[in-house]
Amino acid sequence: MDKIRLGFIGCGKIAQVRHIPEAHRREDVILAGYFNRTRKKAEDMASQYGGKVYDTYQEMLEDEHIDAVVVSVANILHADVTIEALKKGKHVLCEKPMAMTLEESELMVKTAEEEGKVLAIGHNQRLNSAHERARELIEEGAIGKVLTFRTTFGHGGPEEWSSSPGKDVWFFYEDAAGMGAMADLGIHKTDLIEFLTGQKVVEVSAMMGTLDKKGSKGNLISVDDNAICLFKMSEGALGTMTVSWTYYGPEDNSTVIYGSEGILSVYEDPDHPLKIVKKNGEVLTFEVDEMQTNDNQTSSGVIDVFIDGIRSGEDTILSGKVILSAMRAVFACEQSFDEGKTVKIEENGGMKA
Numbered sequence: 001m002d003k004i005r006l007g008f009i010g011c012g013k014i015a016q017v018r019h020i021p022e023a024h025r026r027e028d029v030i031l032a033g034y035f036n037r038t039r040k041k042a043e044d045m046a047s048q049y050g051g052k053v054y055d056t057y058q059e060m061l062e063d064e065h066i067d068a069v070v071v072s073v074a075n076i077l078h079a080d081v082t083i084e085a086l087k088k089g090k091h092v093l094c095e096k097p098m099a100m101t102l103e104e105s106e107l108m109v110k111t112a113e114e115e116g117k118v119l120a121i122g123h124n125q126r127l128n129s130a131h132e133r134a135r136e137l138i139e140e141g142a143i144g145k146v147l148t149f150r151t152t153f154g155h156g157g158p159e160e161w162s163s164s165p166g167k168d169v170w171f172f173y174e175d176a177a178g179m180g181a182m183a184d185l186g187i188h189k190t191d192l193i194e195f196l197t198g199q200k201v202v203e204v205s206a207m208m209g210t211l212d213k214k215g216s217k218g219n220l221i222s223v224d225d226n227a228i229c230l231f232k233m234s235e236g237a238l239g240t241m242t243v244s245w246t247y248y249g250p251e252d253n254s255t256v257i258y259g260s261e262g263i264l265s266v267y268e269d270p271d272h273p274l275k276i277v278k279k280n281g282e283v284l285t286f287e288v289d290e291m292q293t294n295d296n297q298t299s300s301g302v303i304d305v306f307i308d309g310i311r312s313g314e315d316t317i318l319s320g321k322v323i324l325s326a327m328r329a330v331f332a333c334e335q336s337f338d339e340g341k342t343v344k345i346e347e348n349g350g351m352k353a
């Protein structure tokens with residue numbers, strides 16, 4: 001296959017610090033075009049990396065010289081733009097959260113299948129070497145049967161991260177973000193816990209709240225800034241997921257899995273990113289990469305998975321079909337909180353309070 005000509009729909013922070021530089025490092029990719037609703041960001045990328053600036057994303061999708069697109073616009077637009085792009089014959093890498101409803105998420109997957117195109121979702125946590133190694137260790141039985149877990153993702157919020165920073169950042173508005181910390185961070189850890197344990201979330205109970213984040217006028221924001229969820233997994237493991245935009249200090253990206261033969265921790269011990277403490281007290285540590293944080297951007301590997309997926313035609317570790325399961329659990333958590341009930345996820349993907 002010739003070089004893949006990639007277009008970027010949304011040239012905000014994630015495109016600027018990850019997707020565009022990661023694509024630029026590949027010799028088999030041409031950075032062909034950019035769209036951003038404030039044109040200046042697209043122009044900046046074009047002048048730095050080369051390629052065309054489009055006035056609308058539809059114009060990019062009509063262009064037969066574009067083979068694939070990276071969708072990294074505000075959450076609320078993910079599904080519509082992705083489906084439109086797939087229907088125009090483009091492969092799509094879409095940022096998380098995949099969509100705002102389960103129906104939209106399912107339609108994205110169905111459209112990719114119908115069109116025979118790759119749909120990947122930007123779940124970089126799956127590709128992190130500590131998480132990859134932890135999954136292998138758990139699979140090999142290093143901590144025995146997984147019994148319980150806790151997984152956390154918390155930092156001080158997205159207001160300084162965004163390429164349009166400030167107290168009124170779009171992440172804080174329901175009409176642009178859909179959900180708050182739950183969708184922004186919770187989707188990462190919901191998916192991660194399924195990835196690590198090899199089990200699906202089958203039952204959830206969730207509390208969400210807007211505790212502290214305020215817009216410039218002093219009003220609380222319209223989406224959640226904290227969520228705490230209880231998960232029951234398909235083989236019986238129980239655990240918690242905590243996500244927060246109000247950890248005003250160091251970021252917490254830790255996961256601890258308690259098994260019948262020992263405890264595995266990732267990013268819990270500052271000196272050892274991946275550690276196992278066996279039942280008999282033996283301590284095992286492993287050489288792995290640091291986690292990417294907002295302040296420490298290392299290569300995520302997401303673009304590599306996407307491009308390799310286009311070349312191979314095989315399903316990837318980030319494929320929309322795989323991520324659907326975690327989306328189900330996130331929407332179940334929303335339902336649980338809204339209705340004040342535990343929600344079961346049925347085998348056919350339905351939900352029952």
Ligand SMILES: NC(=O)c1ccc[n+]([C@@H]2O[C@H](COP(=O)([O-])OP(=O)(O)OC[C@H]3O[C@@H](n4cnc5c(N)ncnc54)[C@H](O)[C@@H]3O)[C@@H](O)[C@H]2O)c1
Nearest residue numbers: 010011012013014037072073074075095096162163170176
């Ligand atoms: N995988 C990850 O770890 C990760 C990390 C950060 C962001 N993201 C996701 O990437 C996407 C883009 O986020 P970002 O960090 O680049 O943010 P950003 O604020 O820097 O950029 C936002 C982008 O969305 C566009 N946009 C479209 N409609 C908008 C609206 N109504 N309000 C504001 N902006 C609008 C902007 O033009 C810009 O291109 C989001 O979906 C976010 O969840 C993923």
